[in-house]
Amino acid sequence: MVKSANRVVEILITVGATSHGISNAELSSTLNIPKGSLSLLLSDLVAHDFLTQRKEDRRYVLGPQFVVLAGKFLTDLDIVQIARPIVHEVMIETDESIALAVRNGYDMLIVYGENCSQPLKRSIEIGYRAPLHTTAGGKAILASFPDEQLEEYLTSVPLKALTPATITDRHLLKKELKTIKSNGISYSMEEQHEGLVAMAAPVLDLYSRAVGAIVATLPSIRFVPQKETVIKEALCEGVKKLSQLLGCSTIGKGKEMGPLKNKKSK
Structure with missing residues (x-):
């Protein structure tokens, strides 16, 4: 790669990795780029909106052009197409039926799945939907809701029981x-x-x-x-791969839906 192009890539990666911005001097020290050369590169990146220099502290952060490019990239993504090989991997590793579920209003909707080789199994039904609070995939999505959105769901959707084990108490569900x-x-x-029984991430x-769950x-x-551990590990690895392909950079770092820990069966 041409030296200047390589420096631009390094600058963008370094700025993107910071949560509070970074100064010219810090970039120069981190990347070992002379301040004069660095200033020219930073000016060009700011001029094209790839970086923004905050007025209050003169620190650099990623600019709005990244949102434009990311939006175009995400618009062109087909989550089902991307998820197919990952769902297949999880099915092979667990030898259980695996599905990709997405939210559709107040329901969980199955949009893709693969059946295992076990003679006794739950066959995946594409297009199957169920209330979010009754399913593992739905609860994985509900757990990500901000407090206000969760309250809206709980006040809008009757927590009807589908079986004697369905959680119908809103306080128990929130717990x-x-x-x-966390897990x-x-x-x-x-x-x-x-x-x-179902498990989801x-x-x-x-x-x-x-935006969905692997179930x-x-x-x-x-x-x-033993089976629970195998499924948990396969799900964690599967959602990590799929989330990264969808642009998530925080998966597995404890910044969202917490680090995956062991959870005993109920």
Whole structure:
């Protein structure tokens, strides 16, 4: 790569990695670029809106042109097409039926899935929908809601029971969502269908918003600690890959839907 082009890439990566901006002197020291040469490059990047220099402290942050480019990139993304090989990998690793779920209003909607080789299994139904609070995928998405949005959901949607295990108490649901947000893994313990257990992890976009979830569904008779661990690890790796492909840079760093920890079965 041409030296000046390489320096531009290094500048953008370094500025993008900071949360509070960075000064000319700090960039010069970090990248070992002479201040004179650096100032010219920074001026060009600011002129083209790739960087912005804040007036109050003269520190550099990423500019609005990145939002324009990211928006174009995300508009052209097809989450199902991108997720296909990842869903397949998770299915192979777990030998359980795996689905990609997205939010559709107040429901979780299955948009893609692959069935496992097990004779006893939950077959994936593309287009299947269910209330968010009754499903592992739905709860993974609900756990990402800001407080105001969650309250709107809870006041708008009756928490109807689909099975005796469905959570219908809003306080219990909020408590579970808080745990999901911390652990990064959600469960549906026969809450949607008796005899079926599901685990899910959220898929995050560029803005660290949960835009979907990868879901594993299996008969409760196969849900043992060893299987739970295998599924958890496969889900975590799957959503990490898919979230990164969707532009999320914080997945796995504890800044969203927390670090994935062990959670005992209920």
